[in-house]
Amino acid sequence: MNRQAPLALLAVLLTLTLFGSTRSRALDPAADTESTETPATGGPSAPGDGAEQTDLLAEIEERPEEPPPFDFSPYRVLIWVASDDPRIDAQSIEVDLMKYLDRDFRSVWRTVVADAPPGVASIARRDLASITFDSIAAADPVIALKRDHPDSVRVHFASDAGRFLQGIPGTQGRVQDVLRRIEEDPESKSTPAKFAWKDKLRPIQGDAVALRDLWKNESTEALLVSRGMADSLSEPEAKLIVPPLQGQVIEAIKHFDKIYVVRLQTKVAPGTVDVMELDTLMQHFGDVVHHEMVSRSEVAMSVGVAVRDAFSPVVRIDNAGKNNATGLVRAAGLALDPDSPIHVRVGEVLVPLVRKDNRKGRPLTIGPLDFAYLYVTEEDKHSVKMDFYSGRMTTLQGRKNNRTHRMALRLRPRRDTTTLRLHAKGEPDQPLIGYELHGKELDSTSMTFVGRTDWNGRLNVEKIDRPLRLLYVKNGGAILARLPIVPGHHEQVVADLAGDDMRLQAESYIRGVQNAIIDLVAVRELFKARINMRIKEGNLKAADELLETLRNEPSNEKIANDMGVKQTMFLKAIGRNANQTRKVDEMFSETRELLAKHINPRIINDLEVALIEAEKGGQTPAAEEQAEGSDESPPATDGDAEGTADAEPVPTAESAPEAESAPEAEAAPEAESGLEPVAQPEPS
Numbered sequence: 001m002n003r004q005a006p007l008a009l010l011a012v013l014l015t016l017t018l019f020g021s022t023r024s025r026a027l028d029p030a031a032d033t034e035s036t037e038t039p040a041t042g043g044p045s046a047p048g049d050g051a052e053q054t055d056l057l058a059e060i061e062e063r064p065e066e067p068p069p070f071d072f073s074p075y076r077v078l079i080w081v082a083s084d085d086p087r088i089d090a091q092s093i094e095v096d097l098m099k100y101l102d103r104d105f106r107s108v109w110r111t112v113v114a115d116a117p118p119g120v121a122s123i124a125r126r127d128l129a130s131i132t133f134d135s136i137a138a139a140d141p142v143i144a145l146k147r148d149h150p151d152s153v154r155v156h157f158a159s160d161a162g163r164f165l166q167g168i169p170g171t172q173g174r175v176q177d178v179l180r181r182i183e184e185d186p187e188s189k190s191t192p193a194k195f196a197w198k199d200k201l202r203p204i205q206g207d208a209v210a211l212r213d214l215w216k217n218e219s220t221e222a223l224l225v226s227r228g229m230a231d232s233l234s235e236p237e238a239k240l241i242v243p244p245l246q247g248q249v250i251e252a253i254k255h256f257d258k259i260y261v262v263r264l265q266t267k268v269a270p271g272t273v274d275v276m277e278l279d280t281l282m283q284h285f286g287d288v289v290h291h292e293m294v295s296r297s298e299v300a301m302s303v304g305v306a307v308r309d310a311f312s313p314v315v316r317i318d319n320a321g322k323n324n325a326t327g328l329v330r331a332a333g334l335a336l337d338p339d340s341p342i343h344v345r346v347g348e349v350l351v352p353l354v355r356k357d358n359r360k361g362r363p364l365t366i367g368p369l370d371f372a373y374l375y376v377t378e379e380d381k382h383s384v385k386m387d388f389y390s391g392r393m394t395t396l397q398g399r400k401n402n403r404t405h406r407m408a409l410r411l412r413p414r415r416d417t418t419t420l421r422l423h424a425k426g427e428p429d430q431p432l433i434g435y436e437l438h439g440k441e442l443d444s445t446s447m448t449f450v451g452r453t454d455w456n457g458r459l460n461v462e463k464i465d466r467p468l469r470l471l472y473v474k475n476g477g478a479i480l481a482r483l484p485i486v487p488g489h490h491e492q493v494v495a496d497l498a499g500d501d502m503r504l505q506a507e508s509y510i511r512g513v514q515n516a517i518i519d520l521v522a523v524r525e526l527f528k529a530r531i532n533m534r535i536k537e538g539n540l541k542a543a544d545e546l547l548e549t550l551r552n553e554p555s556n557e558k559i560a561n562d563m564g565v566k567q568t569m570f571l572k573a574i575g576r577n578a579n580q581t582r583k584v585d586e587m588f589s590e591t592r593e594l595l596a597k598h599i600n601p602r603i604i605n606d607l608e609v610a611l612i613e614a615e616k617g618g619q620t621p622a623a624e625e626q627a628e629g630s631d632e633s634p635p636a637t638d639g640d641a642e643g644t645a646d647a648e649p650v651p652t653a654e655s656a657p658e659a660e661s662a663p664e665a666e667a668a669p670e671a672e673s674g675l676e677p678v679a680q681p682e683p684s
Contacts, residue, residue: 070316071382072333077109078256079307080116082124083264088299090115096300104308108331108342116261117247124263128274131261133283137249138228141178143168143197144215144238145222158243161222162197170224171211172203178224181245194244253280257314260307266296273299275306279314282353282407283366286312287414287489309412313344315384317352317406320396325352325374325386327408332382344384349467349486350374350408352388352396357403369394371495373484374408375442375468387442389470389484391495413467413488420485422457422473425496431457432499436474442466463487475500476507478583498577503584506570510587513563514594520554521598527553531607535614543614547607556599563588563595 067073079097081090094113101111116124119139123131143161145152151164161168170178182188182195201224204211208229214220215233222241223233227250230238242250252259259278265271271293277286289310293302315327335342344350352374355366371391378385386408388396396406422432437450437459450471451459461469469487473480473495481497527550534543567588574580 070328070330074108074110074331075258076256077111078252078259079113081262082116082121085266093300097304100301100304104341107334124261128263128276129288138226140227140248140250141174142227142230143222143241144225144230144233145241146236147239148236149221152239158197158241161241162200165200165221167202168200168222168224169202169204169214174224175201175203185246256280262303273302273306275310277310282355311341312409313342315408317396317408323388325388325396328383344410346376346379348376349411351411352408355405371483373468391483411486411489413486415488417460417462418487418490419492420459420461421494422453423496424499438472440470461485461487476504502570502573503580506584509566510591513591517595524603528603535610540614543611556595559595
């Protein structure tokens with residue numbers, strides 16, 4: 001009985017071994033191929049087969065994983081905690097905070113909670129609203145290497161600095177901080193060669209000013225300074241080497257999509273939680289979200305509520321037209337709950353952001369477009385369709401490449417009003433006073449009067465039913481600009497516009513010229529009637545004198561030359577404003593057409609021909625009538641003849657209205673137009 005038990009156990013093991021061998025062959029196509037194509041030799045297998053399989057598995061493990069699609073890619077989130085109470089830190093609230101955030105973001109966030117770096121915590125405690133990307137990155141320690149160093153082209157990493165540099169001076173405090181970070185890093189024990197450059201650090205007896213003075217020393221190769229100071233070093237320019245230290249802001253930005261800076265104030269009653277979101281790709285900060293703590297025991301929940309409120313979904317703009325665009329919502333495919341904060345809904349407003357990098361991956365242009373918004377009109381699964389509204393000559397169109405990123409962030413206005421200030425372009429101290437603003441509906445052409453700017457060019461814009469408002473700036477009846485605004489998004493927005501004053505001056509000048517042209521037409525017609533009357537009466541000498549006076553009136557050429565000088569002056573003052581330039585050119589063109597139509601030498605030429613024909617005829621029509629009636633009337637005396645010849649004829653009924661229409665009260669438009677006053681004919 002005892003002998004049969006080992007035999008049975010041996011049989012079971014043999015059966016399992018054979019079954020496992022058969023199953024492995026069934027799962028290995030290469031084994032099947034080898035068994036069918038290679039004849040059995042009866043000897044042991046080749047020793048290289050196991051090595052080949054090991055290499056294949058290692059190659060598979062080393063293959064980089066392809067990034068998931070954008071709508072199935074979760075956010076990498078970092079939460080920095082800056083507390084005024086050392087008993088409340090990231091470790092104390094991490095567990096409860098993660099439990100709260102998992103309710104909404106478990107499938108779409110990969111979250112890390114940590115204490116804020118000292119530089120970030122200092123700025124957050126002082127004024128969280130004033131935090132900027134440059135301010136939080138300026139405190140990072142970097143190695144500033146001189147560009148003209150012989151080995152500058154060989155030094156790319158901190159480990160290279162340890163091989164090619166003799167010494168790296170730095171202040172005592174910064175050197176001690178760097179050494180402390182290295183000791184706290186677990187990799188300093190496993191890979192000491194990565195931190196071999198620490199042996200080249202040289203603390204100096206002095207402050208940052210003394211350290212800056214060392215940069216001018218020819219024997220100095222590099223300095224251990226903050227990023228902010230490194231950017232200011234010149235002669236020669238500094239090449240920045242980022243050391244592999246924990247708590248570096250730049251490194252955190254590279255590894256996370258969103259960073260939330262949390263400020264906890266527990267020494268006030270009630271305690272407060274302030275959160276600001278940083279979108280790392282666009283280096284864009286959101287608004288500060290303020291919440292009051294329910295109690296000191298509910299700190300984690302208060303932080304979770306504020307972080308959820310500060311979250312802004314990201315939309316990648318894939319196709320952009322002139323007035324519309326379509327985009328893909330990140331991680332929308334991972335959020336199964338339709339009420340998840342990940343989704344973007346119809347009627348919401350997004351701010352478009354554009355980033356263009358150089359070949360080294362550093363941004364050339366980055367940030368939101370000025371006075372530009374996207375309005376969601378349709379939601380289609382994981383994508384959205386949007387209308388694009390812009391107040392500048394900006395567009396989302398352009399070629400697609402790996403160095404250009406076009407994104408959009410959802411807005412959530414947290415104020416009731418926004419103050420709009422208008423000032424002259426390039427002159428912030430010159431406000432645009434009394435400019436009118438009219439609002440237009442998004443889906444109609446009706447416009448309503450919103451208000452007029454005050455003495456400082458300001459106007460408060462309030463919220464309406466829709467979050468986006470289209471405002472049109474008018475002055476003198478002309479539309480100067482269109483400004484899309486989301487009231488409550490910013491406390492104050494400033495628009496620098498090309499002032500419309502020069503266009504108004506040009507319009508005033510043109511009105512004066514047109515009035516002068518009308519006056520000149522009336523005077524010329526009056527001269528024409530009087531000259532024809534003298535010719536009929538046979539008083540050719542008086543007709544010739546009136547004709548000479550008519551010739552001395554402003555001609556077409558003189559008025560046109562004066563207009564050309566004025567137009568050049570106005571266009572030079574306006575500058576590159578295409579809209580105002582076009583309007584001024586149109587006004588001057590219309591006036592030139594009016595001048596060419598009504599002020600031309602035809603009247604003078606006709607009167608000259610009539611006067612020459614009268615002189616050649618020798619006897620005017622009036623003399624012929626007098627000769628025919630000589631038999632019936634007594635001859636006139638010499639005195640009567642002289643009196644008749646010198647007497648001024650009474651104006652006819654046709655000429656009376658023309659004489660009365662001669663403008664005498666239009667001196668102001670003539671003076672404004674720059675034309676000489678029109679001479680009036682002497683009364684008879």
